[in-house]
Amino acid sequence: MPMSQEAYETSRSLRQNIERVVLGKPDVVQMLTVALLAGEHVLLEDVPGVGKTLAAKALAQSIHGSFSRLQFTPDLLPSDITGSxxxxSDTREFEFSPGPIFANVILADEINRAPPRTQSALLEAMSEGQVSIDGKTHPLPKPFIVVATQNPFEFEGTYALPESQLDRFLLRTSIGYPSRETEQQVMLTHRMGExxxxxxxxxxxxGxxxxxxxxxxxxxxxxxxxYLLDIVEATRNHDGFQVGVSTRGALSFYRGCQARALTENRDFVTPDDIKALAVPSLSHRVLPEGIFQGASREAVETQLADLLQQVPVPV
Structure with a gap:
């Protein structure tokens, strides 16, 4: 079996395994798989109780690797994440005690319930795969992926993630409410536990x-x-956006398209890959201004979708 085919089979088995418990949400499962294969991170944003934590745990359970869950709370300290x-007394020396960030899969649950100082403890880990304590650098295990969940920032007790933190996520997506048929199936499958x-x-x-x-x-x-760069440049010139997509964001978008192509059993990227990932890859990387300032996530995504329609697709 060619190695590219083997990688596709790996991604397919991973998606099928997650879909055993994340019911009726194949698009969300594909997003998780794309982020993992791209070596990037994903942010699941939605109202409480729709399966954000379930999706993150299912990804972690599907991998033969170390897993750590960080429950973000207002009193969580940076050292509670990175270690200290x-x-x-026996050696009379200071020794580094690794924090829970030292794992292959990190579930950062309700990340926006911790203050910005604590949220920023993830910045170096997510962008460079390492943490620095007292001037010493400690590499994190590979592969390394953060699957963060957050409630909409309008909810009580939440802190909006800073732009620099959001820029470290390849994708931001929502779960959404299930269909009635799917919800009936959830009731049946959860009768005997999780x-x-x-x-x-x-x-x-x-693998x-x-x-x-x-x-x-x-x-x-x-x-x-x-074509990808035309879309990125369009966000920088859009009247409704004060800040467009960064170069880091463009590179992350590029890698995400490559990963999506693999999940579709292709060894080449198509315009469909770019169009499918444009909104979830870029919507959290633009800063609305003017009449759009303070706009909801849905409104920003609508603006991006409209912008995407205006960029010519190569034949």
Whole structure:
């Protein structure tokens, strides 16, 4: 079996496994898979109780790797995430005690319930795969992915994530309410407890690393690179956006398109990959202004979707 085909089979088995417990949401499952294969992070934003934490836990359970759950609260300290230096009386020396961030899959639950100082403790970890304590750098395990959940910032007790933090997420997406048929199925499957707790892992750390390397080899035609950059540049020139997409955001978008192509069993990117990821990849990276200032997530996504229609698609 060709390695690219093997990577696709890996992504397919991962998606099928997650869909055993995340019912009726194949698009959300694909987004999680894309973020993992791209070596990036994902933010699930929605109202409480629609399955954000369930989706993140299902991804973690599907991987033969270390998993850590961080429950963000107002009193959570940065050292509670990264770890700290502990004095050892027997050696009379300070020793680094790793925090829960040292795992392959991090579930940052309700990330916007912690103050900005604590949220920023994730910045270096998410962008560079390391943390620095007292001038010393400590690498994080590979692969490393943060799956964060947050309630809409209008909810009581939440802090809006700063732009620099949002820019570290490849994708921001929502779960949404299930259909009535799916909700009936949820009632049946949850009668005897949480099905996610009995979910078996289907992919190992080495399998993920191999798939991530193959994602970087997915062909991206030069005309499609220009199309992607046309979209990025359009956000910078849009009257409704004070700040457009950064270069980091463009590169993250690029890698996400490569990962989506692999999940579709292709070794090349198409315009459909770019169009499918444009809104979830870019909506949290623009800053509305003028009449759009303070607009809701849905309004910003609508503006981006309209902008996308105005950018010519290469033939």
């Amino acid at each position: 230096m502990i004095y050892r 099905p996610v707790d009995s979910l078996d892992a289907v992919i190992g750390v080495e 993920i690393m191999t798939a991530q390397r193959l994602v970087r080899e997915i062909r991206f035609d030069e005309t499609l690179v220009d």
